[in-house]
C-alpha cells in the first residue's frame with residue numbers, strides 16, 4: 190500500500206524525494222490542486238471528445254500539439270498493440286478549442302507551478318554527488334521551457350471489438366522530468382514496484398500521484414528510477430464508462446544536456462520515434 194505524504198508537512202520535501210528514490214513515484218495528500226477546476230475540465234473535455242469537432246485539431250508531427258485520434262495513438266515501447274485511447278496535447282502556445290482554453294490554461298499554470306516546486310524539492314534533496322553531475326541546476330533546466338505539456342486523455346468505453354491483448358495504456362515510463370497526475374475519473378492506473386508487483390493507485394482526488402520520468406532518471410545517472418505504470422481495462426461493471434485523465438509532463442528546454450549521450454531534444458525525438466508518433 191501507499192503511504193501518502195502530506196504536502197504541507199515540515200518534512201514533506203525530504204519524504205517526497207526519498208519516495209521518488211525508493212519507488213520512482215510518490216503520493217501526495219493535502220496538495221494545492223483545485224478539485225472543482227479538475228472536475229469541470231474532465232466534463233468539458235469529455236464533451237469535446239464526444240463531438241466531431243476534435244478532428245479539426247489533428248496534431249502535426251513537428252509540433253506535437255493537438256488531437257491524437259485512436260488510430261494515431263502511441264504504441265508503448267515494446268508493446269504489440271496500440272493503446273485504446275485518444276488524447277490531446279495542450280501547450281500554451283498550441284492548438285486548443287476556444288471553449289476550453291481559459292480553464293485549461295488555468296489548470297496548466299496551477300499544475301506547472303506545483304511541478305516546479307516539486308522539482309526544487311528534488312534539487313535541494315539530491316545528494317551532493319548526484320547534484321554535482323547535473324549539467325545545470327534542475328530548476329534552470331526548465332527555465333523558459335516551452336516543452337511542458339498537459340495531456341488530456343480519453344479512454345472510450347470498451348466495445349468488445351478491441352484488438353485481442355490491447356489495453357488502455359500498456360506498461361511504459363514517461364519521457365519527461367516529473368509527471369503530476371491527479372486522480373482520473375475512474376480507476377485503472379497501476380504502478381510497478383521495484384520487485385515487479387503491480388499496485389493499484391487510488392483514484393481519489395485527495396491523492397495526487399507524482400512520478401519520475403526518464404529524463405530525470407537520465408540526468409541523475411539513474412539515481413532516480415523512472416516508474417513503469419499502465420492503465421488496465423475496466424472490469425465488467427464499468428464497461429460502458431469513459432475514463433478521463435490529465436497528466437502534466439514537466440519538460441526541460443530542448444538544449445539542456447541530460448547526460449553525455451543526450452540533450453533533452455535528442456532524447457525526446459528518439460522516444461517519439463519509438464512510440465510511432467514522429
Ligand SMILES: O=C(O)CCC(=O)C(=O)O
Pocket residue numbers: 340342358363373378418419420434435436
Ligand atoms: O491515464 C492515466 O491514469 C495515466 C496516463 C499515462 O500514464 C500517460 O499518459 O503517460
Ligand SMILES: [Fe+2]
Pocket residue numbers: 361362363418
Ligand atoms: Fe504515463
